[in-house]
Amino acid sequence: MAGISTDELVAIALEMAGLRKLPADSEVYVPGEQIRRLLVALDVGVAELLLARELGCDGVLAHHPAGGRAVLRFPEVLARHVELMVEHGVTPDAAKAALHPLVNRAVLRAQTANYDQVPAAARLLGIPFLNLHLPLDEIGRRAMVEAIERYQLELGRDLTVQDVIDALRTLPEIAEAATQIMVPVGTIDRPAKRIAVVHGAGTNGGASVAQAYFAHGVDTVIYLHLAPEEAERLRATGSGTVIVVGHVAGDRVGIERYLAELERRGLEVVRLGI
Template sequence: MSLSTEEIMEISLDLVGWDEVPADSGIHVSADDVETALVGIDLESPEIQLAEREGYDLVLAHHPPGGDPRVNFAPVLDKQVEFMTAHGVPEERAEEAVASLRSRMKHAGHSANYRHDPSIAEHLDQPYMNAHLAPDEIGRRRFREIADGLDDDASVGQFADVLGEIPEIEEAITNVELRLGERANGLGEVAIHHAAGTNGGSEVARAYFDNGVDTVLYIHIGAGDTATLQEEYGDTEKNLIVTGHIASDAIGMNEFIDALEAEGLECDTVSGCDIGR
């Protein structure tokens, strides 16, 4: 059985119950009859050429490589505000926390060579697409289920240990890291800040911490933001857990791949999507 690129995108949306393609996802070169796919977290010009040479019907990436998903990425950052307000952060404070990030992403999208990878795919007539936010939402829900399934008196260390049992995280060479706080600290209220485009840095974590959240989960964070949070909250019992970027992305992508294979698509995985399979 073959699938079109549009049907493949629809499967990603169906997995999370969404009706619209997020701004960070798109079909760069479409196809009607896809039977084989090369699937990975980051698939760019070299991988496009590899796929064309080896006869794959589709290159399916996770991270947005170009086109509208690269230039117009910023709207997915609205999810950051949604997640913060759901934990009691006032909307005005949430907007302030994400303002700098939104500006940086808009500037980055505007300055990027958004045609680079898609134009290579077009030149080779190689079908090419990416699905970002929906697979990340699958991962976010997995983390949320784990947090909600722990006892009320669970510690941060216990949470980290259970996260580490997720196959993708267990197999990865990265570990679950506690960038702020101590393993013995109470877990308290947990904000899962994933599937919002990217991490919220120190500003978003600060908004959570200052409005009653005890533990924030990111899948990645920069060293400067970590240092800022350690300086500001190092003497408190606030906690920041970081699960690992590629391992965490693989969680949602692997469920997506499973759904595609259930529809008869033959998927070969590289570039991080080979973790936990």
């Protein structure tokens, strides 16, 4: 194989996710060509860049933003929550209001970022380096939606929350994970009724976004993870169900589909912890 460029790695992800341009939380930090052996990890710091060199890799792909614009402009991708909410029947005004506290927190938090240390290390090492966040999560979101639809078709009846869990467990990344799917809000024996897979929007929407779904006819919200205090807030209000897939398990659903495509094209992939 001739090797693959960072631009091609981006193009393949965008194509698979049905996106036209690279979202704000994804970035090529050090462009490169002719990559044959790619180290892939959820999080990449200076240690992982050095490990890549140690392992004979000639490129590094992180899932989560690793610095630069992807960290500083990360709050922009939270707007995807509004699109997902509106697609599920939340009014645009209610969706924007629900997202507001999340964006405020994220904008302030971005000020803490030591945004250039990891990209600077990659530049000094001369190793091609990028991160792909929302595109791979969108691939994963679609796979989870499809798995639930397929399962419902096979079952031929309305799903309970437990059925949705079983449907998600038809995906090997979730079935094989060391974590278990949890239901921190609601109970497994409830009818799942209207379901929203809320993934591929930067991070989970917390209590305020889940509440907006519940107030507009969605009964079951699926997140990768949810802070305990947010779950407590939702339990106190008493409506709706939240299913938590598990962070690594859920992220791997999209990542593995993308890496399988890279391997199909002849790239050697070294997975670190995923």
